[in-house]
Amino acid sequence: MSNNKTASRRMTKQRQAIINMLAKSKEHPTAEMIYAAVRQELPDISLGTVYRNLQFLVAEGQVHEIAQGRVGSRFDGNLLPHSHFFCQSCGAVYDIPAYEAEISPECLHNMPGQLLNQRTDFFGICQDCLAAERVKKA
Amino acid sequence: MSNNKTASRRMTKQRQAIINMLAKSKEHPTAEMIYAAVRQELPDISLGTVYRNLQFLVAEGQVHEIAQGRVGSRFDGNLLPHSHFFCQSCGAVYDIPAYEAEISPECLHNMPGQLLNQRTDFFGICQDCLAAERVKKA
DNA sequence: TTAATTGCAAACCCTTTGCTTCATC
DNA sequence: GATGAAGCAAAGGGTTTGCAATTAA
Numbered sequence: 001m002s003n004n005k006t007a008s009r010r011m012t013k014q015r016q017a018i019i020n021m022l023a024k025s026k027e028h029p030t031a032e033m034i035y036a037a038v039r040q041e042l043p044d045i046s047l048g049t050v051y052r053n054l055q056f057l058v059a060e061g062q063v064h065e066i067a068q069g070r071v072g073s074r075f076d077g078n079l080l081p082h083s084h085f086f087c088q089s090c091g092a093v094y095d096i097p098a099y100e101a102e103i104s105p106e107c108l109h110n111m112p113g114q115l116l117n118q119r120t121d122f123f124g125i126c127q128d129c130l131a132a133e134r135v136k137k138a
Numbered sequence: 139m140s141n142n143k144t145a146s147r148r149m150t151k152q153r154q155a156i157i158n159m160l161a162k163s164k165e166h167p168t169a170e171m172i173y174a175a176v177r178q179e180l181p182d183i184s185l186g187t188v189y190r191n192l193q194f195l196v197a198e199g200q201v202h203e204i205a206q207g208r209v210g211s212r213f214d215g216n217l218l219p220h221s222h223f224f225c226q227s228c229g230a231v232y233d234i235p236a237y238e239a240e241i242s243p244e245c246l247h248n249m250p251g252q253l254l255n256q257r258t259d260f261f262g263i264c265q266d267c268l269a270a271e272r273v274k275k276a
Numbered sequence: 277t278t279a280a281t282t283g284c285a286a287a288c289c290c291t292t293t294g295c296t297t298c299a300t301c
Numbered sequence: 302g303a304t305g306a307a308g309c310a311a312a313g314g315g316t317t318t319g320c321a322a323t324t325a326a
Contacts, residue, residue: 010300010305022215028222028231030212031290046308051291053306054213064214066222066231071209071290071315074168075192076202077160084166084204085250093166093204094250101239101258112223112232113264120239120258126251148280148325169315184283189316191281209290209315282323288316298307 009056014038014045018053022063083119087126094126147194152176152183156191160201221257225264227271232264 017038022029029037035050057063074093081098101120108115155176160167167175173188195201212231219236239258246253263271 012300012306014307019215022213025215026233028212028214030210034213044308048309049307058213062215062217064217066212066214068205068210068212068224072168072206074166074204074206075160075172075196076166076204077157077163077200079200079202085253086206087251088254095164095166096248096250097245107235110234111260111262112234113225113262113268115223115260115262116226117261118258119261120256122249122253123255123257124249124251124253130251150281150325152282182283186284187282287318292313
């Protein structure tokens with residue numbers, strides 16, 4: 001599933017520039033920041049190309065995406081501390097008992113500032129989807 | 139900062155309906171889902187009102203937002219396992235050493251499906267912003 | 277009464293997509 | 302030379318906003 005990555009790709013100067021930029025950057029750039037940076041080298045590159053390559057690189061696992069977004073937000077009226085399990089198959093969000101990550105003193109010491117909050121999210125396949133999958137596999 | 143919440147609010151039937159819906163719902167609805175549900179009771183409510191009230195309720199802390207989004211994503215060329223610290227003041231994202239949350243067997247047992255992945259994110263105020271804040275406080 | 281809130285619709289922002297042209301393999 | 306990828310620009314989707322009309326306090 002993830003090994004035949006060389007399925008069909010061409011290394012273009014645009015893609016290479018994006019890869020280089022990401023390899024060098026420590027700032028977790030947005031698409032726009034990548035666009036701005038790469039444009040210094042390739043003034044004619046288009047934003048669409050940046051997005052297409054980011055999609056491609058994320059799909060290949062060469063780059064990680066850190067979603068922060070505002071789109072597709074979900075809202076939770078339950079204010080009691082609890083964690084969430086996200087089904088990667090159907091998108092459902094399940095409440096699970098509060099998970100309190102215990103931060104080691106060493107880890108705390110490595111924080112680049114004052115820690116106010118932490119959140120552990122869980123990802124997987126929910127029971128419903130597992131059941132459906134079983135049918136597929138049979 | 140968070141105690142004079144009653145600054146200026148009027149309880150409208152729209153706001154009440156949204157609050158009720160969220161209190162009842164277990165599905166972590168999106169704005170659109172809330173809109174659809176509330177519309178059964180208040181057919182003339184507008185999507186804009188739903189969004190405005192969600193903003194208001196989140197700001198007041200009456201509702202939590204679970205961001206999942208695709209907008210404002212950041213990208214990371216560093217594939218080594220590591221965690222992130224998000225500065226809530228300036229929006230910067232810092233790498234921190236991989237944080238491996240240890241899930242208790244009890245917690246694992248409570249998962250509503252097959253756990254594939256987990257991620258702990260940290261939120262706070264980065265050194266730069268703390269320094270800037272110090273000026274303000276002085 | 278009066279200021280917060282609504283409905284409506286247009287505007288926004290980020291991201292995706294269709295199409296033609298370009299260039300890597 | 303085939304075909305994957307680029308450039309451009311228009312479309313898309315979720316969310317925000319301006320404004321006049323309502324309505325809670």
